[in-house]
Amino acid sequence: MKATTYAKALRYMNAGAVEVLSQTENVIVTRVKGDTGTWLVVGDDNGYTCTCPAHTTCSHIIATEALVKP
């Protein structure tokens, strides 16, 4: 993971850009207001996916993970 990705995730968290839409025992859905758009992150037993074009462990996923696992 790039340090800049982590820094971005921290910035999103501090800005309150991560909104939990739904959270159950196994699944979490958040909406993250990023620099280039608003994305949905879904986390379940298989890991996290994000609707942004990065197709990798992006800052939105990291921000969501940090939210559910402080």
Ligand SMILES: [Zn+2]
């Ligand atoms: Zn993303």
